[in-house]
Amino acid sequence: MRQLIWLRTDLRIHDNTALLAATQAGPTIAVFLLSSAQWQTHNNAACKVDFWLRNLAEVQRNLAALNIPLLIRSAERWQEAPTVIAQLCHELNISAVHVNTEYGVDESQRDAAVGAQLVEQGLLFKSHHDRLLFKPGSILTQNDSYFKVFSQFRKVCYQRLHNYIAPCLTVPTAQAVLPIEADPVPANVAGFTTVATSLQALWPAGETAAQQRLDSFCAEAIDDYSEQRDFPAELGTSQISAYLAAGVLSVRQCLHAALAVNQGEFDCGKSGVVTWINELLWREFYTHILVGYPKVSRHRAFKVETEFLAWRKAPDDLLAWQQGRTGFPIIDAAMRQLLATGWMHNRLRMVVAMFLTKNLLINWREGERFFMQHLIDGDLAANNGGWQWSASTGTDAVPYFRLFNPISQSKKFDPQGDFIRHWLPELAHLSDKDIHQPKQLGGLFDTTDYPKPIVDLASSRERALNAFKNLPRNL
Numbered sequence: 480m481r482q483l484i485w486l487r488t489d490l491r492i493h494d495n496t497a498l499l500a501a502t503q504a505g506p507t508i509a510v511f512l513l514s515s516a517q518w519q520t521h522n523n524a525a526c527k528v529d530f531w532l533r534n535l536a537e538v539q540r541n542l543a544a545l546n547i548p549l550l551i552r553s554a555e556r557w558q559e560a561p562t563v564i565a566q567l568c569h570e571l572n573i574s575a576v577h578v579n580t581e582y583g584v585d586e587s588q589r590d591a592a593v594g595a596q597l598v599e600q601g602l603l604f605k606s607h608h609d610r611l612l613f614k615p616g617s618i619l620t621q622n623d624s625y626f627k628v629f630s631q632f633r634k635v636c637y638q639r640l641h642n643y644i645a646p647c648l649t650v651p652t653a654q655a656v657l658p659i660e661a662d663p664v665p666a667n668v669a670g671f672t673t674v675a676t677s678l679q680a681l682w683p684a685g686e687t688a689a690q691q692r693l694d695s696f697c698a699e700a701i702d703d704y705s706e707q708r709d710f711p712a713e714l715g716t717s718q719i720s721a722y723l724a725a726g727v728l729s730v731r732q733c734l735h736a737a738l739a740v741n742q743g744e745f746d747c748g749k750s751g752v753v754t755w756i757n758e759l760l761w762r763e764f765y766t767h768i769l770v771g772y773p774k775v776s777r778h779r780a781f782k783v784e785t786e787f788l789a790w791r792k793a794p795d796d797l798l799a800w801q802q803g804r805t806g807f808p809i810i811d812a813a814m815r816q817l818l819a820t821g822w823m824h825n826r827l828r829m830v831v832a833m834f835l836t837k838n839l840l841i842n843w844r845e846g847e848r849f850f851m852q853h854l855i856d857g858d859l860a861a862n863n864g865g866w867q868w869s870a871s872t873g874t875d876a877v878p879y880f881r882l883f884n885p886i887s888q889s890k891k892f893d894p895q896g897d898f899i900r901h902w903l904p905e906l907a908h909l910s911d912k913d914i915h916q917p918k919q920l921g922g923l924f925d926t927t928d929y930p931k932p933i934v935d936l937a938s939s940r941e942r943a944l945n946a947f948k949n950l951p952r953n954l
């Protein structure tokens with residue numbers, strides 16, 4: 480009985496639940512759907528789509544070694560997926576289709592429609608739990624609702640992890656050769672611009688590259704993660720988010736690699752290990768939020784009353800933020816890092832997000848969309864969660880309102896200005912003190928082509944506080 484593994488954001492052969500299940504059930508064929516119109520609707524970045532395709536080419540090579548042909552089909556929009564998959568099953572005499580579950584509203588609707596179509600044709604559709612450590616719905620409050628506060632969610636996660644940690648699954652054994660030719664993986668798809676080779680070089684494709692990155696982080700940086708993770712000029716974080724988002728690495732592989740540094744323990748040893756595992760749990764938390772509160776998948780505010788915030792329509796300010804021309808060096812350096820590399824350091828994601836939503840009082844949805852259009856690790860749950868947390872419309876447990884001052888953040892987390900100098904060479908000549916807040920620019924002898932601040936921090940802070948104060952209560 481032939482099986483079909485439909486690959487999506489699970490581009491690996493190691494520890495892949497659906498792939499292993501398919502191969503254990505019978506001779507297996509793989510398929511990937513190109514859905515450029517749908518990907519555009521979801522604001523996926525060109526560098527992210529390019530990363531998928533580069534990883535897909537690697538998966539194809541690895542699958543070929545197992546005699547599993549990878550076919551490429553098109554379903555421009557996901558509404559076409561049921562017909563395309565059903566047609567393929569018919570052509571290849573497939574009896575069951577295996578996928579790893581994805582959790583956005585559109586993804587769930589797509590899979591439900593494909594499942595219904597296949598069942599109508601007498602075929603099986605098996606959706607496997609794989610992408611997370613904990614299935615959404617399995618970590619609930621005593622009232623059986625989804626947690627809204629991370630610290631409470633994390634506590635239950637640790638209780639579970641102390642009892643059981645899912646092992647990593649083996650690579651399937653090679654099957655007998657099938658009389659089916661693999662399709663070539665395209666190097667690009669319509670609707671997405673070509674990606675600079677300098678950016679591609681930062682994110683090498685394939686499981687070997689991903690595993691090497693994880694291993695070297697665990698060998699060299701995880702011990703100091705608690706101290707180093709907030710300093711963007713340091714290589715203090717793993718930079719594996721793109722690999723996790725595309726499923727080139729599994730979260731189980733990450734958890735086991737981190738625990739191995741700590742002799743398999745959570746509680747003793749290096750604090751960096753537990754701090755890093757907490758970040759993996761943030762990833763879990765936001766995906767559970769996406770499932771438990773599906774309105775966030777539709778870009779609605781998590782806190783209802785914040786739907787009434789009087790956001791400013793300020794296209795020039797928005798453009799200055801997007802292009803890294805706000806006159807605040809840490810903001811501009813961070814935005815230029817995003818544009819050049821497809822990635823931004825977590826501390827700076829929070830700083831630029833608060834600056835946009837509070838100092839500029841621009842709707843968080845603008846920032847969420849712009850990030851998605853440029854991030855190689857763009858992930859609906861984490862991106863929406865991060866934006867709503869930063870905008871105080873989301874799950875932040877701090878009551879009322881949180882606002883970082885970008886200049887204090889700059890001084891604290893880039894004390895010598897190394898990060899700013901790297902991304903804003905036009906400011907490299909400034910002293911360690913002035914680089915956070917250039918004062919002398921615009922003077923008679925100044926030739927620096929760097930803008931003046933587009934907003935006054937003190938009055939814009941007041942403006943944001945008032946906007947939040949005036950929200951309706953008890954909705």
Ligand code: FAD
Nearest residue numbers: 716717718719720758761762825828857858861862865866
């Ligand atoms: P590490 O510090 O090494 O952390 C390890 C892994 O844990 C990350 O790769 C990531 O998978 C996960 N993780 C870490 N922090 C978070 C977090 N706060 N929320 C969810 N998962 C986390 N992360 C994304 O993967 N995709 C996004 O689209 C995304 N958008 C964000 C937008 C905003 C406004 C903010 C504030 C955060 C966003 N994050 C997003 C979370 C975080 O910034 C990145 O995961 C992290 O910077 C990736 O770098 P790293 O792999 O070196 O992380």
